[in-house]
Structures are given as C-alpha cells and as structure tokens.
Amino acid sequence: MQNFEYASPATLQEALGLLGSQWGEADVLAGGTDLISLMKDYVQSPKRVVNIKGIKELGGIAKTSAGLRIGATVTLDELASNALVRAEYPSLITAALGVTSPQTRNTGTVGGDLCQRPRCWYFRQGFGLLAKEVENGENRYHAIFGGPARFVSASSFGPALACLGAKVKLVSSKGPRELPVEQFFVSPRDGNSREIALQPNEILTEIIVPASRGAKNATYEIRQRELMDWPLATASVVLRMKGSSVESASICMGHVAPTPWRASAAEKMLAGKSLSPDVCEQVGAAAVQDAQPLSGNGYKVQLAKVAVKRALMAAGGLKA
Numbered sequence: 001m002q003n004f005e006y007a008s009p010a011t012l013q014e015a016l017g018l019l020g021s022q023w024g025e026a027d028v029l030a031g032g033t034d035l036i037s038l039m040k041d042y043v044q045s046p047k048r049v050v051n052i053k054g055i056k057e058l059g060g061i062a063k064t065s066a067g068l069r070i071g072a073t074v075t076l077d078e079l080a081s082n083a084l085v086r087a088e089y090p091s092l093i094t095a096a097l098g099v100t101s102p103q104t105r106n107t108g109t110v111g112g113d114l115c116q117r118p119r120c121w122y123f124r125q126g127f128g129l130l131a132k133e134v135e136n137g138e139n140r141y142h143a144i145f146g147g148p149a150r151f152v153s154a155s156s157f158g159p160a161l162a163c164l165g166a167k168v169k170l171v172s173s174k175g176p177r178e179l180p181v182e183q184f185f186v187s188p189r190d191g192n193s194r195e196i197a198l199q200p201n202e203i204l205t206e207i208i209v210p211a212s213r214g215a216k217n218a219t220y221e222i223r224q225r226e227l228m229d230w231p232l233a234t235a236s237v238v239l240r241m242k243g244s245s246v247e248s249a250s251i252c253m254g255h256v257a258p259t260p261w262r263a264s265a266a267e268k269m270l271a272g273k274s275l276s277p278d279v280c281e282q283v284g285a286a287a288v289q290d291a292q293p294l295s296g297n298g299y300k301v302q303l304a305k306v307a308v309k310r311a312l313m314a315a316g317g318l319k320a
Contacts, residue, residue, distance in 0.1 A: 001039040005048040013055055013205060016173045020224050023200045026050055028038065030073055031107040033098035034116040041124055043117070053055055057112075061085065065108065067210040072084035072111025072203070077102075079110055088212040091160040091236050094219040098156055098231065111204045113157050114168065114184065115196060118258075119230060125227035129188045129195060141232070146187050147244045150294065152194070159254035160236040166209040168303045174204045181207070184250075185259035193257060200275055215240045218314035221254075224302050232256045233285075233300055235307035237315050240277075246270050251287060251311075256304050263308065271281040275316035277309075285308035 009015040009296040020026045027046035030053055038044040052073060060081050068084060079085055080096040091154050094260055099105050117123070120142065122131035134142055136152040142150045161181040168184050170177050184197050200205060221234040221265055224254040234254035242249045249270040251263040268289040291301045313320060 001042070002045040004039075004046055006051070007048060008051040008054055010054060012052075012055055012171065012205065013173075013201065015052055015055060016171065016201070018048060019172075019201045019203070020048075020314075021201055021286075024193070025200065028115075028203055030109040030112045031104075032077065033104055033108045034112060038117060039126075043126065052203065057158045058203075066207075066208050068109055068208070070207040072205050072207070076105040076108050076110070076113070080105070086088065089160075089164065089217060090211065091155055091163065091219040091228050091238070092157060092209075094221065095156045095160050095236075096232075098219075098221045098234075110157060110207060111150075113155050114161075114181070114187065114196060114207075115204060116154050116271055118151035118195060123151055123152055126262040129190050129193070130191055131293045134294070136295060137296040138296065140299075141230075142294055142297055144288075144291040144293045144297060145253075145261045145299045147292075149188050149195070149258040151195075151258055153259050153296050154230060154255065155185070155254070155260070156231075156234075158185060158260040159234060159252040160217070161207065162207065162252045162260045163236045163238040163250040164209050164212075164319060165218065166207055167252075169202055169206045169208065170198060170202045171205050172199065176205075178208070182260065187258040209250040220307050220309050220311035222307055224301065233303040233307045235304065235311040237308070237311045239270075239312075239315050244274050245271055246275065251283070251308060253287065253304050253308065256291075256300060265289065266308065270312075275312065275318060277313065277318060277320075280309045280312040280316075280318070283312060 026048040029051045059072045076096045166179045166181045205261045216239040219236040221231040240251040249267045266283045269286050287308045288305045
C-alpha cells in the first residue's frame, strides 16, 4: 500500500478536523476489516487515515427516548451479546451472528458494516462501480435488482435496519444531520458517485433504532458456506400484528441489489392476512416478481424468494 499519515484523535471534533473535503484526502478507520484490504489492493489510497476507535462517545448501546442508540464503533460481538438488542431486535442478532469469523466480530463495527465498500471483484480490481464487464462476465454473485450498477450491497445490517425504520447520524464540522438507513444507501448513476450518502468530511457517529413496540422481526440468510462467506441472499422482515393478522409489514432483501432492496408489492400483499406457510410462499414469490437476473445468477431469484418466506415464518413463529 502507499504511504499515509496516521492520526488517532481522542474526540469527535478533533477527528472531524482531520478529514478532507474530497475523497482520497482522508479515510476513517474503525475496525479496519474493509479499509485495510482496500488500501492493500490500491482501490483506496488515502493521504491520511483517521482512527476513531479511541473516541469514547462513538461507542455504547443505550435505550433513549427515541428508541435504541447504537454507537458507530460498537463491535458485532458487543451488539450480539447486548440484552436490549436480544430482547427486541432478533433480526439484528441474526445479522451479527451471520458473520461467523470470531476475529471479524471482535474487530468489525456496526458503523463500518454500513460504510463498507462493495465486494464486487470488478470494483476491487479497479474497474469501478459501474463496470460494464459485469453484464456478460463472471456475475454469479451480482445483483438481480437495480441498475445501472450491478454490485450488491455488502452490509449485513442494512436490510434489517431499513425494515426497522432506523436512522443514521452523520456529523461534519458544520454540524449533524440524520438520514433514514434506507436513504443512506445509494445506487450510483455514474463513475464519480459513491454507494452511500456519507460525505468525505462526515463521520457516521451512531444508529438510532425506533422502539419495536411489540413488532415481530427476523432475518434469514442463505450462504454457500457457513464459514467466512458473504450471503448469497438475505431477507429481513418486520411485522406489526393486529390479533392474528398482519396489520402492516416491512420486507427488505439483501445481497441482491446495490442497496438493501425493499419489496413493496410483497408488503402490500401481506397486509390483513394471517401468516401460514402458503401465505409466506406467495409473499416470497411476489418479492422477486420484478427480478432481472444476469447471465450467471438466475439461481438468486429462487434463493431470495426462499429467504423472504423463511424470514416471515421465523418472525411469525411458524415451523418450516
């Protein structure tokens, strides 16, 4: 990797003062599970690396009037073992434990998971986010929804947090702003865009998850291998019940599009129905009805359908 300046600030304001106005001037280091790889591969070569792990105000998990605050530097292990999260947000627990490497769970952070760059091998080899080579190339792990970008969002927590209506807090030297997680992820339209709404002079400081208020939620992931592998398709769901019927539903798929992919038609289809294996099967089919697979990833349509079905059954307490 190229030489770089290293800074380890003690406060958020000090860290913000070390960032630049353009990408490439500085990059934020938290767990380092993604940034170090990007630097080794020369995909990113920042002039300065700003380590934020020592900033205490960016850590911790706490219940607040707005719901649950998760600090950006909270590790995946911290999240998975937290009693508040376990009690109300099983969808987040499944996403955290889906990262099976103990080393990654001990070092990787929730904020870093949301900000990580695409794992697309064309992007990682320098072809950019809109690599045309994907269309007729090696695309078995690429998107079946969205466009023109064909990489898939690598975030484990993105789909679950989007379903839960969570927000991220982004802070620059000019002040803070809050953004729904669903709007934080962006499908780039040109080679100069990024896949998240974070600006080069901003730091993601925390995630705010609304109180669950009894809503049922679950995540289901499908992998080729259980160890050290990214999912092929995932689905997260949130169900708000009225008696035995679904009053409203949120369904979001992961690893099938450049952003966490909301299944709006499937959500509407589920409203007013009672959960059963047959209903879950039908809703899963509705979730993938607009899929547009590439030459080598048609199998993902079936996997995404099954992921939605199984997530719904898990949330409703139904046995497979």
